[in-house]
Amino acid sequence: MSRRTLIIGGGIVGLAVARELLRRDPARSVVLLEKEDEVGRHQSTHNSGVLHAGLYYQPGSLKARLAVSGVRLMTAFCREHGIAHEICGKVVVATSAAELPALDRLWDRGQRNGLRGLRRLNPDELREIEPHAAGVAAVHVPEEGIVDYAGVCAAQRREVESAGGDVRTGAKASSIRETAGGWVVGTEAGEWEADFLINCAGLFSDRVAELAGIPRTVRIVPFRGEYFLLRPEAQRLVRHLIYPVPDARFPFLGVHFTRMIGGGVEAGPNAVLALAREGYTWGDVSIRDLADALTFPGLWRFMARYPALCSHEIVRSLSRALGSPSNPFIGSSRRSPPPISRRAAPGCGRRPCTSTARSSRTSGWSSGPVRCTC
Ligand SMILES: Cc1cc2nc3c(=O)[nH]c(=O)nc-3n(C[C@H](O)[C@H](O)[C@H](O)COP(=O)(O)OP(=O)(O)OC[C@H]3O[C@@H](n4cnc5c(N)ncnc54)[C@H](O)[C@@H]3O)c2cc1C
Numbered sequence: 596m597s598r599r600t601l602i603i604g605g606g607i608v609g610l611a612v613a614r615e616l617l618r619r620d621p622a623r624s625v626v627l628l629e630k631e632d633e634v635g636r637h638q639s640t641h642n643s644g645v646l647h648a649g650l651y652y653q654p655g656s657l658k659a660r661l662a663v664s665g666v667r668l669m670t671a672f673c674r675e676h677g678i679a680h681e682i683c684g685k686v687v688v689a690t691s692a693a694e695l696p697a698l699d700r701l702w703d704r705g706q707r708n709g710l711r712g713l714r715r716l717n718p719d720e721l722r723e724i725e726p727h728a729a730g731v732a733a734v735h736v737p738e739e740g741i742v743d744y745a746g747v748c749a750a751q752r753r754e755v756e757s758a759g760g761d762v763r764t765g766a767k768a769s770s771i772r773e774t775a776g777g778w779v780v781g782t783e784a785g786e787w788e789a790d791f792l793i794n795c796a797g798l799f800s801d802r803v804a805e806l807a808g809i810p811r812t813v814r815i816v817p818f819r820g821e822y823f824l825l826r827p828e829a830q831r832l833v834r835h836l837i838y839p840v841p842d843a844r845f846p847f848l849g850v851h852f853t854r855m856i857g858g859g860v861e862a863g864p865n866a867v868l869a870l871a872r873e874g875y876t877w878g879d880v881s882i883r884d885l886a887d888a889l890t891f892p893g894l895w896r897f898m899a900r901y902p903a904l905c906s907h908e909i910v911r912s913l914s915r916a917l918g919s920p921s922n923p924f925i926g927s928s929r930r931s932p933p934p935i936s937r938r939a940a941p942g943c944g945r946r947p948c949t950s951t952a953r954s955s956r957t958s959g960w961s962s963g964p965v966r967c968t969c
Pocket residue numbers: 603604605606607608609628629630631634635636637638639640641642643644645646647766767768769795796797798799800803820864956957958959960961
């Protein structure tokens with residue numbers, strides 16, 4: 596019997612789930628509903644574009660196992676589909692003796708997680724491979740790289756469709772009803788019935804779960820991550836991905852230099868409370884999203900735990916939005932272009948283009964407006 600499966604959300608996760616279901620059971624009927632006019636419009640194409648190898652995660656944990664095998668599978672997928680990627684490697688740099696115990700822990704985790712070619716570097720060895728980074732020690736992770744995640748989403752979609760899957764864009768799931776035998780999902784484009792329903796709605800996964808009658812005990816609170824873009828003349832200073840040793844006081848990896856697959860080097864992100872889940876500038880405000888965040892006790896616990904992050908970063912972000920930085924290596928106080936902005940901004944048809952692309956990093960993160968680089 597063919598089992599009808601409906602997936603809500605056409606980001607990298609929803610597409611990967613659809614692809615895998617069809618690989619395991621080609622007779623299965625799979626429909627994927629995506630609210631935007633194209634797949635991968637949100638986090639999946641507005642991230643740092645890094646292929647992470649699993650350095651940070653607890654050895655033996657699911658996250659560690661998935662990251663270590665995932666980077667290898669993703670690299671193979673990119674090769675098979677001709678998707679732009681580069682295994683450029685990463686260095687995690689300790690800049691003071693105080694950071695050495697944390698660097699040692701990463702080194703230990705990386706080895707226990709089975710990362711290939713991992714090396715511990717002294718200052719001279721670091722300078723040899725990354726001449727403009729200075730530190731007291733570093734860890735080199737050669738398996739990491741950068742990738743065009745927009746290309747990954749497009750290839751995933753092609754595979755799903757050629758395996759018989761149905762990808763419906765412009766189909767926002769706005770109601771979900773449970774029936775005797777399964778589910779009925781309502782969209783403006785019609786209703787879909789399914790035996791199984793899979794929620795891959797990313798930043799809206801809590802609301803989609805609620806539509807299906809599941810109490811929202813967890814809630815998405817969006818944070819925006821903002822990035823600087825190095826000036827062209829400074830980009831040669833960065834050969835690998837360059838990361839700091841994470842500061843255990845914060846739940847992030849730290850501000851890093853990221854080479855991008857389409858060219859350019861970003862420095863970031865910070866993390867500021869976003870005023871809309873898919874809002875990528877200070878001007879994007881959703882009263883519903885804001886009310887949702889502000890009435891969630893978890894946000895207040897988070898702010899109490901990380902007061903510097905929440906207050907200082909918001910003030911810094913606002914002041915940067917109003918002025919420009921004086922650092923000679925930094926090109927723009929506006930955010931750096933994520934992969935999707937290298938394509939035409941919505942509404943752009945002109946050459947040279949003067950359109951402003953909305954680029955974002957939300958999930959907790961996002962970035963602001965960038966010049967369209969189409
Ligand atoms: C700033 C930042 C940097 C990151 N950097 C990296 C990195 O370098 N490397 C890495 O591996 N990961 C990175 N990540 C994480 C990675 O981007 C995410 O884990 C991943 O993209 C999540 O994919 P997703 O499909 O769950 O979500 P999304 O890509 O957000 O997809 C969810 C989809 O659901 C759709 N949707 C929502 N509601 C509905 C509805 N009601 N009906 C129909 N469709 C709906 C949305 O339109 C969207 O397309 C980063 C994340 C951020 C925020």
